[in-house]
Amino acid sequence: MAGNTGFTSFAHEGTLISAIVPDGWEAFEPEAQRIRFFGPPQTEHDDYRPTFSVSLGKPDGFGEAWFDEFADNSLLQLQSGYEGFVLRSTEMLTLSSLVEVSAIWYEWQSEPNLAFAQLQAIAPVDRYRMYLINAATLRPLADTHLPIFDRILRSLRMLPPRQ
Numbered sequence: 001m002a003g004n005t006g007f008t009s010f011a012h013e014g015t016l017i018s019a020i021v022p023d024g025w026e027a028f029e030p031e032a033q034r035i036r037f038f039g040p041p042q043t044e045h046d047d048y049r050p051t052f053s054v055s056l057g058k059p060d061g062f063g064e065a066w067f068d069e070f071a072d073n074s075l076l077q078l079q080s081g082y083e084g085f086v087l088r089s090t091e092m093l094t095l096s097s098l099v100e101v102s103a104i105w106y107e108w109q110s111e112p113n114l115a116f117a118q119l120q121a122i123a124p125v126d127r128y129r130m131y132l133i134n135a136a137t138l139r140p141l142a143d144t145h146l147p148i149f150d151r152i153l154r155s156l157r158m159l160p161p162r163q
Contacts, residue, residue, distance in 0.1 A: 084109035117142035
């Protein structure tokens, strides 16, 4: 993202979310309840495109204790599932739509000379809706894209279902 890039409001009916997304990012709908944004190609990195996705699903539990355990288990799965896992930070935050989010910022290396900086966040709304948010960029581009991921994440609003 260039320093002067603007942001645009975006809403998606299938996932029931709205967000602020950088101008020039493209939205794709791989499934009705999933939206994925691709940033512009990074010419200095073989046209790699950063991604930010939001998926809607149904949680297998509900309540504060369940969410805390689920968030802890998510971190453990990431730590054991990714080669060269490095935890950057974790955060619990509340969106403007009063949805609690557990966010994990991390890095990992899939092969020599190919490392990623990523965000995984989970946001349970109620017994019937939970969001999984994933964002990824190449580690050399982390200083540029992680602040963008943070801004998109914090701008998310979970919308009520249509009646």
